[in-house]
Amino acid sequence: MTAAEDWTSPGAHLVAAGVHRIPLPLPNDGLRAVNVYAVEDEGQVVLVDGGWALAESEELLARSLDQIGYGLSDISSFLVTHAHRDHYTQAVAVRRRFGTAVVLGEHERPSLEQLALDAPFVEPSYITHLVAAGADQLVRTLRASSEVPDRANWDLPDRWLPGGARVELSSRSLRAVHTPGHTRGHLVFHDERAGLLFAGDHVLPHITPSIGFEQARVVSPLSDYLASLALVRAMPEAVLLPAHGPATASVHERVDELLAHHEQRLEATVAALQAGADTAFEVADRIGWTRRHRTLAALDSFNQMLAVLETAAHLDLLAERGCVTRVDVNGRTHYAVGD
Numbered sequence: 226m227t228a229a230e231d232w233t234s235p236g237a238h239l240v241a242a243g244v245h246r247i248p249l250p251l252p253n254d255g256l257r258a259v260n261v262y263a264v265e266d267e268g269q270v271v272l273v274d275g276g277w278a279l280a281e282s283e284e285l286l287a288r289s290l291d292q293i294g295y296g297l298s299d300i301s302s303f304l305v306t307h308a309h310r311d312h313y314t315q316a317v318a319v320r321r322r323f324g325t326a327v328v329l330g331e332h333e334r335p336s337l338e339q340l341a342l343d344a345p346f347v348e349p350s351y352i353t354h355l356v357a358a359g360a361d362q363l364v365r366t367l368r369a370s371s372e373v374p375d376r377a378n379w380d381l382p383d384r385w386l387p388g389g390a391r392v393e394l395s396s397r398s399l400r401a402v403h404t405p406g407h408t409r410g411h412l413v414f415h416d417e418r419a420g421l422l423f424a425g426d427h428v429l430p431h432i433t434p435s436i437g438f439e440q441a442r443v444v445s446p447l448s449d450y451l452a453s454l455a456l457v458r459a460m461p462e463a464v465l466l467p468a469h470g471p472a473t474a475s476v477h478e479r480v481d482e483l484l485a486h487h488e489q490r491l492e493a494t495v496a497a498l499q500a501g502a503d504t505a506f507e508v509a510d511r512i513g514w515t516r517r518h519r520t521l522a523a524l525d526s527f528n529q530m531l532a533v534l535e536t537a538a539h540l541d542l543l544a545e546r547g548c549v550t551r552v553d554v555n556g557r558t559h560y561a562v563g564d
Contacts (some may be wrong), residue, residue, distance in 0.1 A: 406450025
């Protein structure tokens with residue numbers, strides 16, 4: 226298998242003039258790797274996303290940068306697309322050693338402030354959401370297996386970046402576009418002149434990003450996500466530079482596929498309700514997961530959690546559209562197909 230065929234192959238892979246894709250490891254994670262992008266900038270380098278704060282990840286990042294003539298101390302800033310640990314925590318770890326600036330979307334603040342070192346521990350809101358979804362056993366499993374998280378690398382950024390802001394480099398201008406859905410403050414970075422979109426987890430070439438998994442709860446993450454996809458679809462066509470998977474030629478083509486996928490999932494969700502399910506957990510248990518259409522029970526507890534949260538997001542969107550009714554009773558949310 227060539228490096229082009231295996232997107233996780235280590236190293237600094239040229240994807241455009243002055244831009245290299247560097248895949249970093251995600252141990253014990255089905256995603257296998259996360260891409261960070263090294264953008265050359267007058268003797269320094271700007272990184273889009275940072276990776277997960279792990280010794281082997283930092284070592285590989287250093288070796289990969291060395292291939293193109295840079296070291297960790299040459300990173301002038303991290304432009305982080307969102308505050309999930311595989312994107313954010315290594316940026317904070319590198320900052321502690323070298324003083325590197327860390328930049329993050331301003332709407333990530335509610336979630337990140339709950340994780341920062343000096344904040345009291347708060348159980349993530351998605352646990353309450355799982356209870357409402359009827360996933361009682363899953364909640365017990367998650368609570369039994371979880372510990373108070375290590376928050377050593379969850380410091381606040383140096384700069385909160387608003388949507389629409391421009392990051393001016395020596396030879397290019399990157400526009401930060403607010404694309405909520407995967408998380409409330411997710412940003413993509415658009416280099417219109419070069420025809421590049423640093424897409425983070427918003428648009429992925431082979432998988433669909435999780436919806437609803439973040440520390441602070443959002444009212445309707447799927448509605449946000451579909452609107453963000455439409456926003457990106459209306460932008461000029463660009464090369465897709467995703468956080469997971471290879472670079473591909475067309476953002477628009479993949480956005481169209483993602484929009485179609487979610488409409489299909491909405492149809493499957495309605496069918497599950499018509500077949501007798503009435504909670505998000507019961508619906509998730511009746512529809513297939515992953516491209517192999519695995520059952521919910523076949524997934525590990527973390528991916529079961531993502532599946533139930535995403536199902537709840539689909540149900541809530543159907544309720545917004547008036548296709549189903551939603552009733553909250555004693556902390557449990559029930560759905561039914563409308564008349």
